[in-house]
Amino acid sequence: MVGAPEFQVTLLRTLRLANDELLLVWREESLEAARLLAATVNVSQPPLHALESPRLLATGTMVGPPTMLADGAGALIGWSERGAGNESVRLVRLIAGAAVAPGWPANGAALCAGPVGFDAPAILADGDGGATVAWVDRRLDDDGDIFAQRVAAAGSRHASWPEQGFAVCVASGEQFAPALAPDGNGGAIVTWVDTANQPAGGSLLLAGQSVIRPQLIETSIDPGRVRFTWSVDRKTPATYRAYRIEEGGELRELATLIPDGRGQIAMEDAQAPEGREVGYSLSVSIGEEERFLTPIRVQVPVTPLELALQRAWSPPGSDVIRIEFALPRGPAPRLELIDVAGRRVASRTLAEYLPGQRSAEIRPASGTRTGVYFVRLTQGSRTLSRKVVLVR
Structure with a gap:
């Protein structure tokens, strides 16, 4: 720069x-x-x-x-x-x-x-x-x-x-x-x-019982929203609590997590501070004994201030157009594919997309020819476009 x-x-x-x-x-x-x-x-x-x-x-x-x-x-x-x-x-x-x-x-x-x-x-x-x-x-x-x-x-x-x-x-x-x-x-x-007393391996010793250590299996991070999913031991009557580590070092309890029928627990922080590195910790307890797992630290992204169409391309050997874009808060965006004569050959509404850095695909009709097209992304009154070559 x-x-x-x-x-x-x-x-x-x-x-x-x-x-x-x-x-x-x-x-x-x-x-x-x-x-x-x-x-x-x-x-x-x-x-x-x-x-x-x-x-x-x-x-x-x-x-x-x-x-x-x-x-x-x-x-x-x-x-x-x-x-x-x-x-x-x-x-x-x-x-x-x-x-x-x-x-x-x-x-x-x-x-x-x-x-x-x-x-x-x-x-x-x-x-x-x-x-x-x-x-x-x-x-x-x-x-x-x-x-x-x-x-x-x-x-x-x-x-x-x-x-x-x-x-x-x-x-x-x-x-x-x-x-x-x-x-x-x-x-x-x-x-x-302190996590120094947690035994190595895949288990925790709590109240004289061996508890399988929860395994993180899914992470989702969006502006203002963080979600984790763990698999846990359904056979042991343990209590699971999720905490957010505040800036002063205090632990703020977010929720007590209850395993579902698949033996999974999920934590969602819908008020994660944007633009910050935030720490989260999961605890496992039996009776009055509580142990904390090693914290998870994530960078919470900032909600984009305006719509941006950053990239558009056609992967060789595929029949789709892919885009990467920044989506601010606002109405649902619309994605269109336009030919050089100005005709719309494909379109879709991206209503399911949350604000943040996103990617999407649009699939032209089966008879659409290889050649130059324009990707058009619209949200409210703002419209952006990029030229792309469709390769089949």
Whole structure:
């Protein structure tokens, strides 16, 4: 691409500060890069105006979702980022006007360097302008471990803490969804979800019983909608629960799943946040004992803003025309095949298609000749067309 990449806002967070300011932190992404920006507006002096000259907090090839925490008259912002061949977790303190607090680096204090998870980190303010931060770290293995770092009020690492963070839990299996709580003595209690005690192989040991581990057999991901299907052991009276991992690391229970007659359970999240990497976890329990399977992480696509006909072709040896297109929300689209004289030789309505990146086929009548045609895709008042050569 030539020139500046085109950025789109994919995530927005807001936090009311103590001085009648509303802090906005948002992520913008393009095909090549991502960045994190911040600005404030005064909510006591309407009308509100468009934001001008926002503060750039981070830029790189990937920026994770931020965590925001009010801290006195300011706020602590934490995030993960990838750029220039490295990854890190960062923390910054913003004060009035989205200014960086004195002593803090403009691009945030680096809490570690190395492969990290791109979930939002957990933050606990210490009451003196500093904080403890916990995150998922992947420097030792791809499964993920829990690390933490203590940052002083001036944005520097606490002198007694390791430069690359303190290893809270390094174990087999996956550790994820860290959360922090004060211990009453100026420190922090760290909790997380841990799969280290799940036995290897195809079974789980629960309440003295061996339960066949659920097997993921189908995944469906659309803008704002994620669906998983597992096969399970119908002979064991286990309870299955599906959770979504929220940005702060908390587990939000979506549903209790009941096996059908085929021994399958299905989870559907019809409110999956678009444009985000989202984690899901399935738990299996017997009685009061509950075990979590390794989380599934998916990138939820964004609903296209406008109709786009991206590709049209005729596979050699077939008698169909195939297209790839971006479908926004709106009326059902219509697909037509037009010859060079302007006559319609085939058509179909794509009423069953949901918004998102889609593909479809149209089959000309058996007597349609090989040659040049035009594919026409219409949704509402918008019509797009592409030339295609039909090869039989």
